[in-house]
Amino acid sequence: MDAGLEERARRVLEACRRAGVRLALAEASTGGLLCACLTDIPGSSAVVERGFVPYSNEAKTEQLGVPVELMVAHGAVSEQVARALAEGALARSHADLALGETGIAGPSGGSAAKPVGLVHLAVIRRGGTVLLERHVFPGDRAAIRRSAAARGLELLLSLLERG
Numbered sequence: 001m002d003a004g005l006e007e008r009a010r011r012v013l014e015a016c017r018r019a020g021v022r023l024a025l026a027e028a029s030t031g032g033l034l035c036a037c038l039t040d041i042p043g044s045s046a047v048v049e050r051g052f053v054p055y056s057n058e059a060k061t062e063q064l065g066v067p068v069e070l071m072v073a074h075g076a077v078s079e080q081v082a083r084a085l086a087e088g089a090l091a092r093s094h095a096d097l098a099l100g101e102t103g104i105a106g107p108s109g110g111s112a113a114k115p116v117g118l119v120h121l122a123v124i125r126r127g128g129t130v131l132l133e134r135h136v137f138p139g140d141r142a143a144i145r146r147s148a149a150a151r152g153l154e155l156l157l158s159l160l161e162r163g
Contacts, residue, residue, distance in 0.1 A: 002146060008153035009037040013047050015160040016097070022049040023156070024095035026064055026085035028076070029103035029119060031055065033149040049095040054085065064088025075114065077102050079132050082120035090126055097159065099123050099152050105144045119148040123155045131159055 016023060025035045025048075035051035038044050052063050057076050060066040066084040074080045085100025103119030110116035117137045124130045133155060137147035 005037045005146065005150055005153070006040070008150060008157070009041055012153050012156050012160070013038060013041055013044055015157055016047040019160055021047070021096045021160065022094065023047055024049050024089040024093035024098040025051040026089040026098065026100045027051065027053055027152075028055060028060070028085065028101060029105045030101055030145050030148050030152070033145055034099065034101070034152050037149060037153065049093050050089075052085075052089055052092075060085065064092065077104055077114055077118055077120060079120050079122070079134060082122040083124070083130070083132060086122040086124040086130075090124060096126050097123065097156065098126075099156055101148060101152055103144070103148055105141045105148075107141060117144050119144070119151070121148070121152055121155055123152075123159050125159060129159055129162065131155055 027034055032053045038048050054060040054063045057071055061068055064085055065088045070080055082100045082102050086098040089098035100122040104110050104116050106116035119135050121133045137144045
């Protein structure tokens, strides 16, 4: 694992342990990379409750209850779908905190409105705070996925540090 990702993952796990928080992750374009970063670290099972990899639109609906109408109206890569992924992960887990991620890792699939590198992230605490972010990350497919995973870990840490 990339040293930067590992350090971020360790910090997230430590913050979750201190706060008594368990995580659920719903990762579309990263394909489970955040979950892999966290679960590469021994003892992560005390924090990581479960992970979802709803890569297809059908999986987003079947696994996490993302409404088809939402994807038709806004696209699978949108703030609304990232939030619905996080909400679905909370609803289908025993976690206290969930991350939803959707994006276009490329090299194809982008457009002028939604370029390759576009990623939407949502972090939601059960019964509380919601953080939403939109990014356009540079680089190839691997770089975009790593950047999305890194920012997802940072966003989780940001919410945990707020208390």
